[in-house]
Amino acid sequence: MLHLRVVCATDRTERVVALLEGDDATTNLVVLPGAARRPPGDVILCDVAREDASLILADLRRLGVTEDGSIALENVELAESHDARRAILAAPGEQADAVVWETVEARTAEDARLSWSYLAFMALAAAIAISGLLTDNAILLVGAVVVSPDFGPLAGLCVGLTQRRSRLVRDALVATVVGLLVTVGVATVVAEAVSALGLVPDAFDFDVGFSSIISNPDVFTAIVALAAGAAGMLSLLTAKSGALVGVLISVTTIPASAQVALAVSFREWDSAGGAAIQLVSNVVLVVLAGTATLVVQRAAYRRRRRRHRGR
Template sequence: MLHLRMIVPADRTEEVATLVSATVGATHLTVVRGAAYDPVGDLLTCDVAREAADPLLAALRKLGIEDAGAIAVENVDVTLSRSADQAERDAPGEGADAVVWESLVEATHEESTLTFTYLAFLTVATMLAAYGVMLDSSILIVGAMVVGPEFGPLAGVCTGLVRRRGRLVARSLMALAVGFPAAMLLTGGFSYLMSGLGLFTQARFDAPHPATQFIWQPSWDSFVVAFLAGIAGMLSLTSAKSGALVGVAISVTTVPAAANASLAISYSTWHEVWGSSLQLAVNLAGIACAGTLTLLAQKWLWAMQRRRVPAA
């Protein structure tokens, strides 16, 4: 279930209350007159089944509640109520399959913004991956993959394309276009520092790296893995199963490829620069394509499911 908290102008309260009452899957409607001071209005709350939330939110936006008042949405972990159980049974489809588009847009908007924190995580992840390449350590490579925040902007691109939100697409592309070059530049400086300290050497970089050589050797396997990871990642976001994102993070080699390219530039190993850059591009493209197609498929399947339940 999801919990909605709304501030509604007094002259729109009855209209909103009627809308919520008529929504299949909504229950626990509460109205507190004159409770809100900023903005001024009445306070309305309700619980709604996840699979019924998106149509209700869309209707509230059409009424202009977000402009004249406010709408807050929270996840409800446990609800002990026969009314709530009945609402979930009445709502069409399954909650795990439903996409709450407004929630997805809001989440990807936050994760795809170019911030200092985003750049810091991406840079640290790239530096960790650089150390993993030098030590030929798959453990460090996996750790760097988990730390990397690049899936957020990729999800923002997918969501923006499907929802036709040009600003979200532009913001996400900016985070990727600025983030990776900045992280690679700083990692290049980090490699020079480590070389000065004697921790990184040309001989160590040129030595065989059986555990990490896949980073700069792209193939169709790379695209397929990235494509599958993109599907899993988008499903984890839309179904609120964030634990699956860890598996997505350690399935693709975006951050390790960027790290290897930085090291290769530092040591003028140009064939690895090309291979790593291509690996990075292949992974980014695979995730973006898969994520967009997954959202389109979910949108179509959910529309078909709702058509089979006219009462919804």
């Protein structure tokens, strides 16, 4: 379940309480008249079944609560009571599949912003990826993609395209492009330094191992990128972090960026071109699959929203 806290102007309290009392998916309703100081008003608390959270939040916004008050939502680890079980059963669907759109939008908007910490992680991921390519070490390549936060802006781009939020699309595009440029730049510096110091492993060969695989995209590149984009969006929608880790490992944006830098440093233009195709195709296909997944989920939500209004 989720815990809902509403601060609303006194003249709205009666309507808000009536709304929450009239929804079978709520429980533990508490009203604290005059308890709020900034903004001033009444405080209303309740627990909400996750399946109906977005519907109730939309109803609260329609009442104008956020115009002079606020809405906060947080996860409840345990809600043990007969009435809580009743509220959960009253909400159609399964808790595990429930999507709280407001939290998804807030999370992706934050992850899509360009920040120093984001660039630092991208730079560190680039250094790890270069090391993995030069040593043909799968563990290091997996470590690089897990360290990288590049899926956040891609998810933000999917949400922005679906919701037609131009600012979010712009922020996500800027973060993606700048982040990948930083990755290529750092990887190039590391590759040049390793080469200048004579530290390139004797066994390294562009035509062997992971370097060759990344530089030669094929049909499986498209299959994996599409599946990863859909799985990544589903993991964000349902807050299943375990699936997201698998997505990060499947997407080869960071290894491909590092491969571009490595190939350019060694003047291996064919390898650089292949890696660039791998990189671009991964980004485009992940965004397409993620956006398609959101479109399907949003259509289901809109149908449920119409049924909810018709009660």
